[in-house]
Amino acid sequence: MNFLRLPDPLLSILFEDDDIIAIDKCYGFNAHTNDSKIEHSTAIQDGLIEIFEKQLNRKLHIIHRLDQTTTGVMIFGKSVQSAKKYAEYFFNRQVFKTYWFITKSKSKKDSFYIDKTIIHKGKELEASTDLVFSKKRSHFELWIAKPHTGRNHQIRIHAKQAEIPILGDSLYEGAGYPFLCLHNRSIEFPNGTIIESKPPIYFENLEILEDSQLARVFFEWDRRMRLFSNADRHQCFRLANVLDEKNKLDYSIDKYGDILVLNWFKDNWDQEKLKRFTRLSEIYNKPLVINLNGANKQQLCINIKIPSIENEAREGNIQFALTLNEKIIPTVHLNQRLQRNWILKNTDAKNVLILFAGYSSAALSSVSGNANQVTIVENNQKQLKIAKINFDLNALDTRNTKFLCRDSPHFIEQSVSKNIKYDLIICDIPSFYRREKSVFKIENDLTDFLNNCVQCLSPNGEILFSTIAENIRIGDIHTILTTIQKKNPRIKLGVNCILPSLDFELPNETAQLKSFLITTVRISTLTRS
Structure with missing residues (x-):
């Protein structure tokens, strides 16, 4: 049996020229296939380079890597020659990288210069990073990291050594959280090319992190929007797909044009959850339809008047009806x-x-x-x-x-x-x-x-x-x-x-x-x- 990845017309590229393509890496993906896990899985463990090779129908080449839990700018070479040229920029330390991260620790200073070696695969490697305080809200602080070397887990290790470990980074003593908060904000090359990636919304609005369940929704949203950032607003796709038995969560959020449709499958809906998802609707300025699919089925509408809704949910150029009998009923799965x-x-x-x-x-x-x-x-x-x-x-x-x-x-x-x-x-x-x-x-x-x-x-x-x-x-x-x-x-x-x-x-x-x-x-x- 073969495994087939079909082309996705919504999959987006952040930047492209004759030498490279840059993607806006989302959380949870490896740069390339983890060969060690393939034999122990029933599905193909595609990394991002394999996904985009199949999408673009061309060979791409790894230039640098980001951890699975890091978001932001990642570069692939379009030829062996271009990959070698850009890899040399990294090797010769001619690339200026800017990362953002969040910590829950209270910092003692507003800047650090960490110049401490990192041991990787038995070798002691020199490593240095500038860490600069950006802002604080409630229990959380936003920091900017500028690494001068490119060692494995460098920013995570140096943040720990500065006593401001990254939120969600359990490996390096960060405060517990559903996800790790580290983002590759920009890369600047010596030839003048600058590539930037917008950070997740909770980097700019730290108050969101106070409610970890609300932050989880924004996190899921961010993962999809990085993949489909160039899709026009009328297109339809899933924004969140959450099944978490530990926290008794089972819901999905779908984007049908400008309308968000939340399907809630448990019988534990309450006013706290209504308040949480209403805030989501308000922050993104999107109408929200809530379908409660438990024992008491009902439909709730937030910031929306059904008679005024236009049928602007699309898949490519194909249009789908949204309203039937005074209810929002998407007619496409x-x-x-x-x-x-x-x-x-x-x-x-x-x-x-x-x-x-x-x-x-x-x-x-x-x-x-x-x-x-x-x-x-x-x-x-x-x-x-x-x-x-x-x-x-x-x-x-x-x-x-x-x-x-x-x-x-x-x-x-x-x-x-x-x-x-x-x-x-x-x-x-x-x-x-x-x-x-x-x-x-x-x-x-x-x-x-x-x-x-x-x-x-x-x-x-x-x-x-x-x-x-x-x-x-x-x-x-x-x-x-x-x-x-x-x-x-x-x-x-x-x-x-x-x-x-x-x-x-x-x-x-x-x-x-x-x-x-x-x-x-x-x-x-x-x-x-």
């Missing part, structure tokens, strides 16, 4: 954002079947991608009506689009019996649902369902399927496809596990959405040796 972009780029002149279509967002991408024929199958009449609203919103021609209120497993069975073929079959398969005379359960029925899909593919056809079913794992899909392969000896199956978009899970986190691209090749068309 963001966890398949990259899959829809792939559909848009890969459906030209194809005959596409969409099963378990839901709001039919995949159909919008298919028609926008100039598919020859699109068949939408969904057994929920209300969702089909919403699909038609979105088609009207985008002024799409539906003459070659069929909207069918049918049972998806039954429809694909009929397609097999009628020998109907499709170039691409797309399906978002539920864990279970009640059929007319039975119950569909993914653990029992997935093999037959996918086998029917395979039999309905035209030569070299493909299946794009996804599920959030917790009881289906990557290994299960491999077993199922092995079984299907034996049933269809004249078709060679290939499977690609699609990695989650970076606004959902980090490369080392388990993805909630399991998504796969299944390819087929007829044996008769294979080159024989």
Whole structure:
């Protein structure tokens, strides 16, 4: 099984010239793949250089590194020669670097010059750093660090030696906090190139840090916005994805154009949380919709009047309705954002079947991608009506689009019996649902369902399927496809596990959405040796 990272049209670059690209590194990413962990993981541990190489479809070269927990400016070379040139700038100490960090310790002075060696891999290395006080609010102080050398963990070690350890840096005696607060603010090269990165909002507004749960929300927000800083304001993506059983937190925040949608999944909502998220809405000046999904379901609206909301939530140029029956109801699921972009780029002149279509967002991408024929199958009449609203919103021609209120497993069975073929079959398969005379359960029925899909593919056809079913794992899909392969000896199956978009899970986190691209090749068309 291959692991596939789909291109992300929102992924942003901070700076680029003929020699280098600079990215605004977000928290939680390594500079490159940690090879030592690959064999012990079920997912590819992509580092930032691998992510951007796949995005840009070109080779990049490491020039310098930032710790996984450091944010800000990071540089890659576009060629071996440019990487060597800029690496020499660092080696010859011709690069002026400015970092910001936060401490909870009360400083004894307003500046320090630390000139103490650092031991790394058994070697004693000279290291020096200037530390300058910037400002103080409540229990927190903001400091500026200017390292004159580039040793591993240099600023963190020297901050500890100055008795102002970095907030959240448990390794070097920093005060406990959900995350470490160190940011690479700017880099200046001797050729005159200066690259700057805006710090997280809690570096500029230290009061936010007094409420660690509120700061956690801003931290999650910052991680996504560094990835997608160049996205226009109408685009949609996830801003926070928090599952923390220890603190009884389970929520997400999605950005739909200018509107924020908070989905809260626990039964512990209270006035303190309302106050916290209202402050988030006020600081960013964004309308906030709160969906409480516990026992008492309700929708709260902060700084928003529903009748005045315009449908300006977009994915690329595709528009989605937001308001239905006086409620904010986004009609697109963001966890398949990259899959829809792939559909848009890969459906030209194809005959596409969409099963378990839901709001039919995949159909919008298919028609926008100039598919020859699109068949939408969904057994929920209300969702089909919403699909038609979105088609009207985008002024799409539906003459070659069929909207069918049918049972998806039954429809694909009929397609097999009628020998109907499709170039691409797309399906978002539920864990279970009640059929007319039975119950569909993914653990029992997935093999037959996918086998029917395979039999309905035209030569070299493909299946794009996804599920959030917790009881289906990557290994299960491999077993199922092995079984299907034996049933269809004249078709060679290939499977690609699609990695989650970076606004959902980090490369080392388990993805909630399991998504796969299944390819087929007829044996008769294979080159024989």
